Amino acid sequence: xxxxxxxxxxxxGGGDRKKGDSNRPLAYHWNGESWRSSALPAGLTGHLRDGSxxxxxxxxxxxxxxEAGGSPGAYVLRWNGKKWAxxxxxxxxxxxxxxxxxxxxxxxWVFGAPGADRGVGTWHYNGHxxxxxxxxxxxxxxxxxxxxxxxxxNARGLNxxxxxxxxxxxxxxxxxxxxGVLPADQHPEDDNAPQVxxxxxxxxxxxxxxxxxxxxxQRYGGTSKPSTTNLLLRWNGKRWQKYAVPTKQxxxxxxxxxxxxxxxxxxxxxxxxEIWHRSASGKWTRANVTVPRGRVGGPADVALMPGTRxxxxxxxxxxxxxxxxxxxxxxxxx
Numbered sequence: 123x124x125x126x127x128x129x130x131x132x133x134x135g136g137g138d139r140k141k142g143d144s145n146r147p148l149a150y151h152w153n154g155e156s157w158r159s160s161a162l163p164a165g166l167t168g169h170l171r172d173g174s175x176x177x178x179x180x181x182x183x184x185x186x187x188x189e190a191g192g193s194p195g196a197y198v199l200r201w202n203g204k205k206w207a208x209x210x211x212x213x214x215x216x217x218x219x220x221x222x223x224x225x226x227x228x229x230x231w232v233f234g235a236p237g238a239d240r241g242v243g244t245w246h247y248n249g250h251x252x253x254x255x256x257x258x259x260x261x262x263x264x265x266x267x268x269x270x271x272x273x274x275x276n277a278r279g280l281n282x283x284x285x286x287x288x289x290x291x292x293x294x295x296x297x298x299x300x301x302g303v304l305p306a307d308q309h310p311e312d313d314n315a316p317q318v319x320x321x322x323x324x325x326x327x328x329x330x331x332x333x334x335x336x337x338x339x340q341r342y343g344g345t346s347k348p349s350t351t352n353l354l355l356r357w358n359g360k361r362w363q364k365y366a367v368p369t370k371q372x373x374x375x376x377x378x379x380x381x382x383x384x385x386x387x388x389x390x391x392x393x394x395x396e397i398w399h400r401s402a403s404g405k406w407t408r409a410n411v412t413v414p415r416g417r418v419g420g421p422a423d424v425a426l427m428p429g430t431r432x433x434x435x436x437x438x439x440x441x442x443x444x445x446x447x448x449x450x451x452x453x454x455x456x
Contacts (some may be wrong), residue, residue: 123436124173124181125425129154132201133436134183135449136169145169147185148449149206152434157451162206167194172423174224179203182230184219186212196242198222198232210252216242221264221275221324229270235263235278244295259297260286264324272330274298274357276322283307285320287335303355303362305339316344322355326376326384331359336373336386354386354400368406371396377424380431380456385409387424391437392447395420397454411452418442421452431456 125131131152137144147170149160166186173183181201187194195214199206210232212219217240223231228249234242244255244262260277267273271292279286279297285304288295300322308318323336335355342348352367354376367373371389379385382402389395397409397420411420421435433454440447 123421123423123425123434124175124183125427125434126175126178126181128427128430128432130178131425131427131434132160132173132175132181132183133157133449133451134170134173134185135436136185137449145187149183160201160206162199163208166197166208168196170199171219172221174222174230176224176226180224180227182209182222182224184222184232186219187214196234209247210245212242216240218242223265223267223273225267225270225273231265231273233262233265233275235261255295258288259295260288262288262295266325266327268327268329272327274325274327274333274335276324276335285322285337287322287325298357300337300355300362303353303364304337314343316346317342321372323374324376326378328378331357333357334376334384336367336376337364338372352388354384365400365404367398369396369398369408373398375424377426377433379433380426385424385426385433387421387435389420391420391422392440394418395422395437397421397424409454413439416442419447419450424452 133150136147145167147166150157151160168186170183170185175181179202183199186196195212196219198210200209220235221233230247232245244258246253260279262275262277265275273290275288277286277288278284285300287298289298304320305318318341320339326334337353337355339351352372354365356363369388373386373388375387377385384400386398399407417439419439421437424433424435426433435452437450438447439450
């Protein structure tokens with residue numbers, strides 16, 4: 123979900139049950155009154171995953187398939203205010219795109235950290251050509267920025283460490299240690315020994331002194347019961363602070379609420395996603411997500427509509443006893 127104003131938002135996804143095509147990318151645009159389908163370049167397959175924009179005439183999105191062995195690869199699209207065009211295509215063997223960050227028409231980052239498939243790596247567009255970042259400090263996954271010189275991202279360390287955070291200062295990517303707030307991974311060869319895994323999610327960057335990450339640590343194996351610790355991490359410009367999240371669901375996304383607080387999305391939208399609000403004073407409140415009777419689901423990706431306190435989200439609805447699902451738009455009027 124991508125919101126540029128209360129009258130300009132984009133929702134991305136894929137599949138068309140009416141046409142019997144589940145492998146077709148889709149983009150819908152909100153004009154302040156209604157959602158309308160937006161035509162995409164012909165010949166594309168797979169789903170659109172997410173997008174980023176620096177203006178109404180510089181909107182980017184990514185999607186596609188990433189399975190090696192014959193399926194079409196991932197791709198990047200650009201909207202110039204009038205139409206969508208393909209800006210970059212990757213071979214299927216390169217893997218997936220995990221995020222995109224458009225800072226201007228001449229400053230766009232594309233990231234591809236490994237997940238279920240390998241990732242395309244980190245690429246930069248300068249308005250004319252694409253360059254792949256060689257020898258990155260980590261495998262960069264998802265990013266956010268308050269400026270071109272204050273870019274933060276989650277990453278997978280070159281040693282596989284999923285609690286890795288990196289920062290770009292306009293010249294160089296560097297790792298920012300999270301050792302003080304997240305325990306190191308522990309995966310001994312003995313399957314009966316205690317195991318520890320820490321993960322960092324997609325950031326929210328509000329300034330150089332206010333950077334948020336959702337995070338969680340899983341402990342399992344050995345004689346103890348499996349447990350998960352859910353956290354928000356905040357970088358205050360000098361050091362990390364951590365805050366407990368009052369839910370058993372792992373936090374996935376953080377967005378501002380328009381009044382100094384935060385909205386936190388936790389859990390899977392395919393089950394019963396939870397939306398939590400953290401006020402500027404630190405008070406937590408769970409929001410009610412209303413879905414039609416007999417359905418489950420919720421938003422997978424949310425965005426604050428700039429200049430308002432309203433939040434819009436794209437997600438799924440499905441029958442409680444069925445694995446099939448429909449796309450849905452969720453709205454909170456603040």
